[in-house]
Every structure is written in structure tokens, then in C-alpha cells.
Amino acid sequence: xxxxxxxxxxxxxxxxxxxxxxxxxxxxxxxxxxxxxxxxxxxxxxxxxxxxxxxxxxxxxxxxxxxxxxxxxxxxxxxxxxxxxxxxxxxxxxxxxxxxxxxxxxxxxxxxxxxxxxxxxxxxxxxxxxxxxxxxxxxxxxxxxxxxxxxxxxxxxxxxxxxxxxxxxxxxxxxxxxxxxxxxxxxxxxxxxxxxxxxxxxxxxxxxxxxxxxxxxxxxxxxxxxxxxxxxxxxxxxxxxxxxxxxxxxxxxxxxxxxxxxxxxxxxxxxxxxxxxxxxxxxxxxxxxxxxxxxxxxxxxxxxxxxxxxxxxxxxxxxxxxxxxxxxxxxxxxxxxxxxxxxxxxxxxxxxxxxxxxxxxxxxxxxxxxxxxxxxxxxxxxxxxxxxxxxxxxxxxxxxxxxxxxxxxxxxxxxxxxxxxxxxxxxxxxx
Amino acid sequence: xxxxxxxxxxxxxxxxxxxxxxxxxxxxxxxxxxxxxxxxxxxxxxxxxxxxxxxxxxxxxxxxxxxxxxxxxxxxxxxxxxxxxxxxxxxxxxxxxxxxxxxxxxxxxxxxxxxxxxxxxxxxxxxxxxxxxxxxxxxxxxxxxxxxxxxxxxxxxxxxxxxxxxxxxxxxxxxxxxxxxxxxxxxxxxxxxxxxxxxxxxxxxxxxxxxxxxxxxxxxxxxxxxxxxxxxxxxxxxxxxxxxxxxxxxxxxxxxxxxxxxxxxxxxxxxxxxxxxxxxxxxxxxxxxxxxxxxxxxxxxxxxxxxxxxxxxxxx
Numbered sequence: 001x002x003x004x005x006x007x008x009x010x011x012x013x014x015x016x017x018x019x020x021x022x023x024x025x026x027x028x029x030x031x032x033x034x035x036x037x038x039x040x041x042x043x044x045x046x047x048x049x050x051x052x053x054x055x056x057x058x059x060x061x062x063x064x065x066x067x068x069x070x071x072x073x074x075x076x077x078x079x080x081x082x083x084x085x086x087x088x089x090x091x092x093x094x095x096x097x098x099x100x101x102x103x104x105x106x107x108x109x110x111x112x113x114x115x116x117x118x119x120x121x122x123x124x125x126x127x128x129x130x131x132x133x134x135x136x137x138x139x140x141x142x143x144x145x146x147x148x149x150x151x152x153x154x155x156x157x158x159x160x161x162x163x164x165x166x167x168x169x170x171x172x173x174x175x176x177x178x179x180x181x182x183x184x185x186x187x188x189x190x191x192x193x194x195x196x197x198x199x200x201x202x203x204x205x206x207x208x209x210x211x212x213x214x215x216x217x218x219x220x221x222x223x224x225x226x227x228x229x230x231x232x233x234x235x236x237x238x239x240x241x242x243x244x245x246x247x248x249x250x251x252x253x254x255x256x257x258x259x260x261x262x263x264x265x266x267x268x269x270x271x272x273x274x275x276x277x278x279x280x281x282x283x284x285x286x287x288x289x290x291x292x293x294x295x296x297x298x299x300x301x302x303x304x305x306x307x308x309x310x311x312x313x314x315x316x317x318x319x320x321x322x323x324x325x326x327x328x329x330x331x332x333x334x335x336x337x338x339x340x341x342x343x344x345x346x347x348x349x350x351x352x353x354x355x356x357x358x359x360x361x362x363x364x365x366x367x368x369x370x371x372x373x374x375x376x377x378x379x380x381x382x383x384x385x386x387x388x389x390x391x392x393x394x395x396x397x398x399x400x401x402x403x404x405x406x407x408x409x410x411x412x413x414x415x416x417x418x419x420x421x422x423x424x425x426x427x428x429x430x431x
Numbered sequence: 432x433x434x435x436x437x438x439x440x441x442x443x444x445x446x447x448x449x450x451x452x453x454x455x456x457x458x459x460x461x462x463x464x465x466x467x468x469x470x471x472x473x474x475x476x477x478x479x480x481x482x483x484x485x486x487x488x489x490x491x492x493x494x495x496x497x498x499x500x501x502x503x504x505x506x507x508x509x510x511x512x513x514x515x516x517x518x519x520x521x522x523x524x525x526x527x528x529x530x531x532x533x534x535x536x537x538x539x540x541x542x543x544x545x546x547x548x549x550x551x552x553x554x555x556x557x558x559x560x561x562x563x564x565x566x567x568x569x570x571x572x573x574x575x576x577x578x579x580x581x582x583x584x585x586x587x588x589x590x591x592x593x594x595x596x597x598x599x600x601x602x603x604x605x606x607x608x609x610x611x612x613x614x615x616x617x618x619x620x621x622x623x624x625x626x627x628x629x630x631x632x633x634x635x636x637x638x639x640x641x642x643x644x645x646x647x648x649x650x651x652x653x654x655x656x657x658x659x660x661x662x663x664x665x666x667x668x669x670x671x672x673x674x675x676x677x678x679x680x681x682x683x684x685x686x687x688x689x690x691x692x693x694x695x696x697x698x699x700x701x702x703x704x705x706x707x708x709x710x711x712x713x714x715x716x717x718x719x720x721x722x723x724x725x726x727x728x729x730x731x732x733x734x735x736x737x738x739x740x741x742x743x744x745x746x747x
Contacts, residue, residue: 289579326580329723334575337721343714350711358717359744360646362729363737369725371646372737375715376745389715395725413745421738 036191037144037156043193044068046128050098050148051078051107051121051185053085062093066147066186066199070133071220073126075228076107078185079200079211080117081305083109087234088307097123100154111223111231114238114304115245116170116215117200119185120223122230131187133213134194136173139163145177145199145210147186157183161196164212169249169275169302169313172209173197179208239382242304242410246313246385249273249300250408250415254422264294264321266366266402267428272419275300281318290327291335295320304410310352312385312410322401329398336401340393344407353377353387362395366429369396370404374420376413388416438515440468441529446613457483460523461495474499474524482530489514490530492521499524541676551622552673558622562597565629569593572632593628600624608674616674623670627663634658643722646729659697664690 053063065082069075076097086093087109095107107121137143138161145157159177175188179202188197188210197210231237253276258269270278281295297318304313322339324332358375372392379385387409394402406423408416438453451468460468463477470479476496483491493510494501501508502522513519519530545553551561573589598621605620638651667686671677677685687694732740 331575333723335578341719348713356715360717362731364731373717374741
């Protein structure tokens with residue numbers, strides 16, 4: 001899944017071609033919708049703007065997205081990821097709107113919801129008629145997504161509502177339409193012209209995602225209490241949102257009843273929550289010769305976008321079983337150790353996180369001994385959040401091996417450790 | 432006082448020095464063909480040096496060379512006289528010469544002093560066995576590293592490059608020794624090469640076991656560091672001592688000279704590693720070794736003890 005707010009010109013040729021090819025495919029399907037989309041276009045044109053992040057040094061745009069007038073004539077809603085460059089470095093960047101008639105002006109930030117990728121901005125003058133929000137229509141209903149794809153011009157994309165993704169952390173709307181870079185933050189309207197979602201991401205091939213309008217309503221309701229004054233200590237508020245959300249996620253997982261699945265001789269918890277998606281990762285015997293490999297990979301497939309080099313909230317874990325009757329123990333352990341040496345790719349920059357601190361000890365789980373390491377690194381700008389890496393290998397069997405690895409980003413260390421502890425306590429050995 | 436017939440003129444050449452007995456004086460030395468002693472060295476003048484003897488036995492030296500000159504016991508020589516009581520060192524151009532008498536002592540005969548490890552350098556059976564052990568070790572390593580059922584030929588083919596490298600290096604070293612010693616000594620060279628290959632491999636295994644024992648990366652790292660910098664110079668030193676019967680310091684010098692390229696390469700590699708080590712990688716650093724024998728110093732904790740330890744170390 002890629003965010004569609006950040007759009008750089010180097011991507012233009014590839015994205016252009018993708019757009020053209022897909023265009024031929026869906027045109028005949030949406031013939032009936034054309035009438036409504038052209039009239040809607042005329043109705044909401046005055047309420048939709050391009051949002052641009054301008055580098056103060058060069059005066060040129062760095063990121064472009066879309067936004068729409070909401071609640072008050074001078075308020076714009078857009079995605080957090082459209083304006084994140086400004087939020088992380090307000091001295092270097094400024095925000096501007098660009099109207100369909102070419103008018104421009106400055107924008108100020110009021111508040112954001114990083115968890116649902118929303119931001120509310122205020123303009124220096126009245127922009128247009130605020131759009132209304134509405135609940136999600138039935139599955140299969142036509143939605144009209146507005147925005148400025150690739151900065152090429154104000155456009156409308158027709159697609160189908162495929163409902164809320166209730167099994168994901170984000171609970172976004174699955175929109176079967178072709179959203180493109182630059183449309184982020186634009187509204188997706190029902191046929192009455194009310195906002196049901198905010199364009200946020202695409203996985204390509206007409207698989208796109210919208211933020212449900214209820215989260216925007218929640219944010220606006222909060223802002224009404226302070227009469228839409230810009231939030232002081234915005235950064236602390238973002239850290240609080242992240243902490244609250246990831247802690248809630250870990251506590252929910254810990255309190256869930258878990259189903260155990262067999263991975264080799266172990267029974268281990270597979271899906272800790274319905275937001276976790278597990279895949280079989282076993283490789284065919286041809287690749288592993290004398291070794292029998294069984295592997296399960298689980299992930300919440302979530303990334304809370306913070307800036308173009310940093311996202312948090314991801315959790316993934318993996319169980320891998322190895323056994324071989326036909327190998328002598330030193331030969332088996334050569335292979336087993338090589339598998340254990342594989343480092344997972346968790347690259348980030350030193351501006352964002354400190355170096356990992358690790359602790360390795362030997363631990364008895366379900367009557368088997370594990371060499372288990374837990375590593376932690378803290379976030380530099382998001383105090384209280386940590387990345388936690390847990391990696392362990394069973395060392396009590398001569399011809400059987402079991403690797404466990406878990407990596408969570410941007411969470412409270414103690415909460416994540418309690419979850420890991422409960423996972424270990426649920427491991428079962430069956431002969 | 433040296434008797435006439437007892438005076439010897441020693442021209443130092445490798446591997447065997449050349450001797451002239453001085454029977455009549457004056458003796459003229461140089462490159463021209465009408466000299467008493469002809470030295471065809473290009474750094475020597477056609478008429479280079481004249482040696483005469485007084486009736487009293489005192490030797491008179493006279494330098495005839497204007498180009499490269501002569502030195503007597505390290506001092507520039509024009510003309511000098513001395514009585515021969517101990518060997519006199521002369522340097523004509525770049526050629527070293529000594530004047531001796533019959534009665535002077537020669538150095539002690541060197542005996543092949545092969546005991547313990549150094550036996551590798553004089554016992555052909557030992558060198559061959561060592562080479563065989565090395566090949567078997569690499570053969571076993573190839574077996575351990577494969578995860579498929581393979582024919583014997585597969586493992587054989589994987590050790591072939593090692594055999595090839597071992598023979599090539601042994602021939603190179605034996606060849607250089609041949610130039611200096613004027614005799615073939617192949618087996619000591621083979622023993623040397625086998626040790627150069629086998630010892631790092633064994634140290635790697637020992638380091639691995641120690642890593643697991645201490646649950647840390649420093650044992651293997653420090654063993655490899657020692658082996659990279661010390662092993663080759665030390666083995667070369669012993670080889671030169673044993674085979675070329677060199678003095679302590681000259682053996683040390685030659686060993687250092689021959690391993691210098693390798694040492695510089697290792698130093699380069701080490702500085703690269705240090706540079707990389709100081710860069711931020713985002714990777715977690717901890718000991719990832721696993722061992723089938725599970726020999727270690729750390730105790731096995733239960734879940735509560737384990738998480739108490741984690742809380743203590745990483746909690747704050």
C-alpha cells in the first residue's frame with residue numbers, strides 16, 4: 001500500500017502509464033455514473049482545493065495533496081501525511097491552497113489525527129461552501145472521489161464502496177476506484193454530494209482506501225469545544241495519540257482469547273487479534289533438502305505514517321520449525337544457526353531512533369530451552385515510544401529447531417513485554 | 432702474526448661462499464682480467480683494491496677505485512694498515528668480503544632441532560599428515576554446510592580448490608627456498624601452508640564454541656584478530672628459522688617482510704570494520720550463535736526470572 005499524498009515528479013511517467021491502462025478498463029463499467037459525476041463536479045468544484053507544502057528556501061512545492069472545505073467556510077480537511085513535512089519542520093515549510101480558479105493563499109494548522117491520517121487547516125479567507133458528511137452507504141454504492149491526481153488538474157474518479165475493513169487497525173473504507181498520488185486528502189462523496197470518506201491510499205489496480213468520515217466528525221467535534229483554535233503542543237498531542245493507540249492495541253491483544261496452532265512440535269498462539277493476518281511461510285522441500293521447514297508469519301499490516309522515513313504501529317511475528325532425522329547434530333546446527341543469523345530488515349535513521357540495547361538469556365518455555373534476546377530502542381522525537389525486537393531459538397534439541405521472532409514499532413516497552421510474556425506462557429510442547 | 436699461506440680471501444655469495452688462498456703479495460683485486468683476483472661484480476672497478484703485506488706481517492690496504500670506493504670494517508678506506516687477529520670485513524662496491532686465517536673459528540654446525548610443533552618443518556610424514564588433516568577438515572566443513580544428500584564427488588570437488596591452493600603456495604614457498612638454499616625442501620613448505628590454512632579454521636571453531644559458552648561475540652572476534660595479525664608472521668618466522676637456519680632477528684625481519692602485504696591488507700580491513708562499526712545501522716547487535724552441545728555459563732531461567740532480568744536491563 002502506498003500513500004498518495006507525496007508525489008514527486010520523478011514518478012510521473014510510471015504513474016501516467018498506470019493511469020491510462022486502467023482508464024480503458026473501467027470506462028464502460030461506469031457509464032451510468034457519468035451523468036451524476038459531471039453534475040456533482042459542478043456542485044462541489046468550489047469546495048475542493050489543492051494543498052501544497054512549500055519549501056520556504058526555494059518557494060517551490062515539495063508535496064501536493066487535496067483538501068476540502070468542511071464545517072466552516074475557511075476550514076479545510078486533508079490527510080495528515082499531506083502536511084507532515086510542515087508539521088515536522090514548520091520553520092522550513094509553509095502550507096498553501098490552490099483553488100480550481102488558480103487563486104492561492106496561506107494555510108495554518110489547527111489539529112491532526114495521526115492514527116486516522118487526518119488534518120484540519122484554516123485559510124486566511126473564506127474558501128467556499130462547507131461539504132456535509134454522511135454515513136457510509138450500502139456496499140456496492142457508487143462513490144465519487146475528488147482530487148488533483150499528479151497535480152494534473154481537478155478530477156473526479158468514480159468507484160464502488162466495498163465497505164469498512166473491520167479486520168484492520170485502520171478501519172478504512174475499501175474503495176474500488178483508481179486513486180492516485182496527489183488525490184490524498186480529497187473527499188469521496190456519495191451521490192448526494194456528502195463526504196463519506198477521505199482519500200488516503202492505494203494498493204494499485206483500483207484497490208484504494210478512504211478514511212471513514214466518522215473520524216473526521218470526531219476530530220471536528222473536539223475542535224468545536226475550543227472554537228477551532230490551533231492546538232497548542234501539537235507534538236505532545238501526537239505522541240499521546242500514538243501511545244494511547246498502540247497501548248490499546250497491545251492490551252486488546254493480551255486480553256483476547258487466543259487460538260493455538262501447531263508449528264512443528266510446538267503449539268503457539270497464531271492470531272492474537274482479528275487485526276492480525278497470518279500467512280503460511282513454509283518453503284518447499286526442494287529448497288531445504290534434508291530439512292523440514294514449517295513457518296507461520298503474522299502481521300497487523302499497519303503503518304501509522306509519521307513522515308517519509310518513519311512510520312510506527314507495525315507488529316509482526318514469525319514462528320519457524322526445523323527438523324531433520326537425516327543430519328548429524330553439528331550439520332543440523334550449521335543450517336539452524338545460519339537461519340538464526342538472518343537479520344530482519346528494520347532500517348531507520350539515527351535522527352529517529354537510538355541504537356538497539358539487547359539482553360540475551362536462556363529461558364525455559366514449555367520444558368524446552370530457548371536462547372532468547374530482547375532488544376529495545378527508543379524514539380528520539382516521540383518520547384516514550386520504543387521499537388521492541390524479540391528473537392529466540394530453541395537449543396534443547398539436537399535435530400529440531402524452533403525460531404521465534406517478533407518486532408513491534410512505536411509502542412510502550414512494558415506493555416509489549418507483558419504481551420510477549422503471555423505469548424511465551426501459552427507455548428506448548430507436544431511430542 | 433698471520434702466515435702467508437694461512438691467509439684466506441672470502442667472497443660472500445649465496446648459498447656457498449667462495450675462497451681464495453692468498454699465497455703472494457701484493458694482491459690486486461678488480462674487474463679487469465689482469466688482476467690477481469677477478470670479481471665480475473658490476474659495482475666493482477676494473478682495479479679496485481690492493482693488499483700488500485709487510486715483512487712484519489702487517490697488512491696494507493690501498494683503495495684504487497674512484498667510483499664506488501671501498502670500506503674496511505665499515506670505515507671508508509683510502510689506505511690503511513692492520514694486523515690480522517680477527518676477521519676483517521671489506522666492502523668493495525656492493526660486494527662483501529672477509530679476510531680470515533686458517534686458525535679462525537667457524538660458526539657451530541646447526542642441527543635440525545625438530546621437537547613438538549616444529550617437527551612439521553623437518554618430518555615429511557608429519558607435513559603430509561598435516562596436509563591430509565587440513566583437507567579432511569575442509570571436506571568435513573563442506574559436508575556440514577550442505578543441507579542436501581550429495582555424492583562423495585560433490586564434497587571432493589568442493590575441497591579441490593583448497594588442495595590446488597595448498598600445492599601452489601607450497602611450490603611457491605619451496606621454490607623461493609630453493610633459490611636461497613640451492614636444494615628442494617618441499618615438505619616443510621607443504622607443512623607451513625597446511626598450518627596457515629588449518630589453524631584459522633580451527634581457531635574459528637574454538638571461537639564459535641567460546642562465543643556460545645560466554646554468550647558474547649568477543650571471543651571469536653579477538654581470536655580472529657590475533658590470528659589475522661600474528662599467525663602468518665609467526666609461522667613464517669619458525670619456517671625461516673628451521674629451514675634457512677637464519678638468526679633470530681633476520682628470521683623475524685624476513686617473516687615480517689613476506690607477511691607485510693597481508694598485514695597491511697588486514698589493517699585496511701580492520702579500519703574498514705571500525706569505521707562501519709561506528710556508523711548507525713539500525714541493526715540489533717547480539718550473539719546469534721547456536722550450538723548443538725549447548726555448553727554455556729549462563730543459567731536457564733524460568734519465564735518470571737527471565738522477564739525480571741529483562742526489566743532490570745532494558746526497563747529504564
